[in-house]
Amino acid sequence: MIMYSDIVIDHFMSPRNAHTMPDADAEGSVGDPSCGDCLVIYIKVKDDRIHDISYLVFGCCGAIASSSMTSELAKGKTLEEALAITEDDVVLALGGLPESKIHCSLMGVGALRKAIGNYYEQAQRKEIIHETSYTR
Numbered sequence: 001m002i003m004y005s006d007i008v009i010d011h012f013m014s015p016r017n018a019h020t021m022p023d024a025d026a027e028g029s030v031g032d033p034s035c036g037d038c039l040v041i042y043i044k045v046k047d048d049r050i051h052d053i054s055y056l057v058f059g060c061c062g063a064i065a066s067s068s069m070t071s072e073l074a075k076g077k078t079l080e081e082a083l084a085i086t087e088d089d090v091v092l093a094l095g096g097l098p099e100s101k102i103h104c105s106l107m108g109v110g111a112l113r114k115a116i117g118n119y120y121e122q123a124q125r126k127e128i129i130h131e132t133s134y135t136r
Contacts, residue, residue, distance in 0.1 A: 005097075007065075007093070007094050008065040012064050017053055017068065018054065018057070020042065025044050025122070026043050027040055027042045028041050028111045029041070030110040032106075036058075037058060037059030037063040037107060038107075039059070040111065041054075041070070041071070041115045043074075049076060050075055050082055051076075055071055057107075062104035063107060066097070070085070070112055073089060
């Protein structure tokens with residue numbers, strides 16, 4: 001039998017920030033083919049900070065709780081601070097995860113990093129387009 005901490009159960013039963021974000025500035029998605037879990041994280045950025053964050057997750061208790069905690073840890077952080085969030089940070093904030101569910105914490109951090117990378121790529125494209133329009 002898998003035992004979860006009270007914090008994991010709380011985030012599983014009442015996930016924070018779980019919804020789509022049609023007007024997101026960027027998104028990142030990951031999946032774990034070995035267990036079928038998948039996660040999409042959406043971010044809105046204002047003044048280089050994650051102003052808002054949400055996600056959609058399909059998975060087990062650990063995947064849902066890890067996604068919820070990742071969103072809580074990242075919200076309000078600068079992009080640089082959010083990139084520094086590790087899987088260990090998520091597991092520690094959840095009060096631990098069973099060894100067989102540690103891989104779930106990888107999804108949240110991976111999707112967050114992809115969303116931030118996607119944001120930077122879009123910002124770079126906009127900058128290139130902006131520069132190109134001035135050189136004509």
